[in-house]
Amino acid sequence: MAVFMSKGAVLAVGMGIGVAIASGATVANSQPAPKAAASPGAKAANMRHENFEKLGEAFKTVIDETKKGEPNKAVVARAAQTMNTLATALPTWFPRGSGVEARAKSEAKANIWTDAAGFSAAAAASQLQVSKLNQAAISGDMNAVRAQIRATGGSCKACHDKYRLEKKS
Amino acid sequence: MPQAPPEGVKVRLWDGPVRIVHWLLVALIGFSWWASEDHLDWHQWSGYGVVGLLLFRIYWGFAGSEAARFASFVRGPRATLAYLKTVSARTPSATAGHNPLGALSILALLGLLTVQVITGLFAVDVDAYQGGPLSHMVSFDQGRRLAELHDLSFHGLQALVVLHVAAIVFYLVWKRTNLIGPMITGFRWLPIDPGLARAPLWRLALGVALAGAAAWFISKGLRL
Structure with a gap:
């Protein structure tokens, strides 16, 4: 019985180590893998991903900063400027062939290209809201910025709801 | 689900706070799922x-x-194994x-719920x-990763809830022990009165105040 128990204990520890290694490997795999000779589509998809990360980070900066009692106006203006630059370029981030076929983790839906007119309109609507946010930030009126945040977020969501794949976890 | 009145005594098992916290968690977790x-x-x-309910329950x-x-219900491996051997017996x-x-189920549920609220x-x-x-306090990228973990831990929580309900059905059908009624009324029939100690009201008031204040403070981003 004692021998059996110790075997069981060894097995349990072994399984624990196995699980730890496996989960470590999963984490390692989830890091962006080095790209070997990425296709133009994959390059575009990767760059798009990075740009959306920057856009999200900048919007988050605006939101976090304006939630403070006394926001740093320069920080808000700089982040809004970044958003404006990115949002202006956004329509160019979606060359044909840069969808899931080029990057498996891409969340770009096929209707971005099949419904190009609708997508352009949604992107333009978002661009307009971001430019208003930028104008408010330039004016230094933090209440105007706060008031424009909801419309801006809504325009992100409107496009995401229609043209972004819900990632399965 | 009333059963034939069993032999024994009617014991005040689950106090009001335990039952209220239990059913409010059921309601709020279900609501949170829908609202997500x-x-x-x-x-x-x-x-x-x-957050408030969890802090209070801890x-x-x-x-x-x-x-x-x-301290009254968390047991060591020996007692757990001994119980495991008796669990399949068709006795109440x-x-x-x-x-x-x-x-173990309670600890797992409370533990994963803690992960759930922290990632959230x-x-x-x-x-x-x-x-x-x-x-x-985190970057956009970190916040997105935590949102994914929030999603993942909810799947774990769902699995634990299914297990929890399955165990209760098992006790009801196989062992003919109704564990649902006591979680509603607080009373349970037991062969002998275990003489459970009750908690004074001031401790309840203190806990509600502490957990409420802490949850409020957290909801404000730890800023006054």
Whole structure:
């Protein structure tokens, strides 16, 4: 019985180590893998991903900063400027062939290209809201910025709801 | 589900706070799940409620009436194995409170729920527009990763809830022990009165005040 128990204990520890290694490997795999000779589509998809990360980070900066009692106006203006630059370029981030076929983790839906007119309109609507946010930030009126945040977020969501794949976890 | 009146005594098992916390958690976790799709602002409010309930339940696990206390139901591996050997027997369960296996289930549920609320407090939505009250402490990228963990841990929580309900059905059907009634009324028939200690009202008031204040403070992003 004692021998059996110790075997069981060894097995349990072994399984624990196995699980730890496996989960470590999963984490390692989830890091962006080095790209070997990425296709133009994959390059575009990767760059798009990075740009959306920057856009999200900048919007988050605006939101976090304006939630403070006394926001740093320069920080808000700089982040809004970044958003404006990115949002202006956004329509160019979606060359044909840069969808899931080029990057498996891409969340770009096929209707971005099949419904190009609708997508352009949604992107333009978002661009307009971001430019208003930028104008408010330039004016230094933090209440105007706060008031424009909801419309801006809504325009992100409107496009995401229609043209972004819900990632399965 | 009334059964034939069993032999024994009617025991006051689960105190009011335990039952209220239990059923409010059921309601708020279900609501949070529903609201996670398109009502993230309600999801946040519901989450603050869960934070308060969770903090109170942990406090009550040290300060509550006897059956609510961790020290009264968390057992070592020996007792758990011994109980495991008897669990398949088709005899009514007579444990006054959580049995050693149920204790593991409670710890797992409370533990994963803690992971759930912590990841939620720091999570950031894909639009960056909405985030937990502590999300200003992390970057957008970190907040997105925590949102994914929040999603993942909820799947774990769902699995634990299914297991929890399955165990209760097993006790009801196989062992003919109704564990649902006591969680509603607080009373349970047991062969002998275990003489469970009750908690004074001031401890309840203190816990509600502490957990409420802490949840409020957290919901404000730890800023006054």
